[in-house]
Amino acid sequence: MVDLDAVTRGNRLELARLLTEVENQTPAGEQALDRLFARAGKAHLVGITGAPGTGKSSLVSCLAKNIRVAQKQTVAIVAVDPSSPFTGGAILGDRVRMRELAGDPGVFIRSMASRGELGGLASATAGVVQVLDAAGFDFILIETVGAGQSEVDIACLAYTTLVVESPGLGDDIQAIKAGILEIADILVVNKSDLPGAENTARALRANLDLGYHLHMNHNGAHRMTIKENEVRNTPAWTPPIIQTIATQHNGIDEVVAEILKHREYLIDTGLWQKREQDRLRSEVYHLLQTGLVKRWQQSTPPQVFERLLQKVFARELSPRAAIDSLLNGSYN
């Protein structure tokens, strides 16, 4: 059994044990999440995403150090690797790269990999983040590798989302940027000592302006519709573009300042609370779904479902027709 009081008192060994339970979604882990729920909801969650090769990990280390040393806040890093769905492994570097902060109980690092099931990673990450939140960390940095649905899920979890770019990653990567730009609250051009950094920053600015322009004209499913317009008549946030050289600790102060500014913006406009409530709403809805299926399964003999499946396999019934007949009671 994990000692929850020890976790909230700052016992790091117990924290690590609890996170393993939560990541594996064991009954003990689920119970702990339940009991810790009342203590969570205070940490500022920051998502950091971007294509491979942009130096995200170094940047995250620098940000953590700055938040801890200059801002005197506690900080946890959750490094998520959705590209490793089946092995359950995690990027080794994440565990060793923060040596300079080792021994400081105000800094904590956790690596995790995807569970291979749809939505599994997102919910495991949400659980891990909730525990770190309840354990009292002021900032939680959630770092992801890759560019896809997982980034969108994490953008939903974080209050502030950083998208990291770097100069000269080639055309195909440019295509990816276009989509990911839309979830950015802060844009970072890392490795800005490389040639082309100014061009990358300029291209990002042009893309952003285009995005806003498109929004004004077509009112499509653009990020402004999703984020800024959550609360009507809210002043819009224009994502700043910051050039950094993480390996030389260059530009880090500025990025942290923008994170703090964005947090303030969210709190002042009521968006912080709204995002938290939206997240809780989906969690409750998801649990409702699972609970209803469980209750249904307890009252229905498994053969009924299996017989129906056989008809679907034979393509005699479509999946929809099968479920309709099942729920209308016209099938037994």
Place this chain on the structure above:
Amino acid sequence: MVDLDAVTRGNRLELARLLTEVENQTPAGEQALDRLFARAGKAHLVGITGAPGTGKSSLVSCLAKNIRVAQKQTVAIVAVDPSSPFTGGAILGDRVRMRELAGDPGVFIRSMASRGELGGLASATAGVVQVLDAAGFDFILIETVGAGQSEVDIACLAYTTLVVESPGLGDDIQAIKAGILEIADILVVNKSDLPGAENTARALRANLDLGYHLHMNHNGAHRMTIKENEVRNTPAWTPPIIQTIATQHNGIDEVVAEILKHREYLIDTGLWQKREQDRLRSEVYHLLQTGLVKRWQQSTPPQVFERLLQKVFARELSPRAAIDSLLNGSYN
């Protein structure tokens, strides 16, 4: 209204209209999926994935051409771009790069982007693929950009999964490969005219061998557990590694030959049928979930749910405790 008979008779304009309905998950689209279900289940679904910059799109064009011209089979391409979650845009190149096959009714190309909601892309893609299957295409090539959860979802949809690599994409990309390798039935090293192609192929082989070795020792959640061991005592499939230069149509015959060989392997071992049934089973399960929630909503006043949510927002009740009380009827 879309004319379904016209779609199955080969009317491409009606097919395109229907796909739009299905992609947008309109009632007409859902109804059409339902009616076309009995006609689907014959096409061989091939997933093609890999990191940006590997030349996947050129490779997919070459494969389509070979399947159409040399194998005399009809072929559809579904190009999925999960990195563009909010705009609904699609990569322009996909629509224009197949000019040489234009006018051939035995070839069809469709681009689609993510819907921005969890699982939205996977289910929209599944619908589009089912329509193309019912429309009679022999092969459906599903191409994805990026590296993440979406690739895993698509691996679940496809019978044969190709992972495309190319020489010299840098260390960070190597990390991604490790995870994605595990979903590969066929590995392609494209751009093999670049220096380092032999090294890449060798590294992949070493990685694969290591994977099998690990599996033998630890029996973890490795791909062999997921794919080859689906049916016990099935001979294992060893993913071949093929070097190609798609821009010069080099190595394409070999890749197509391996796709055909893998299809034969799946059919002979019963894995083809098993994968189809697993997919249908999850679809039915998903519909059951949705149906149960809908039924519950019809019998419960919305205020009950909203009042409960407020308690969760105030952190007086955890999400789990809220749902427990709701389903036990102890809360009103």
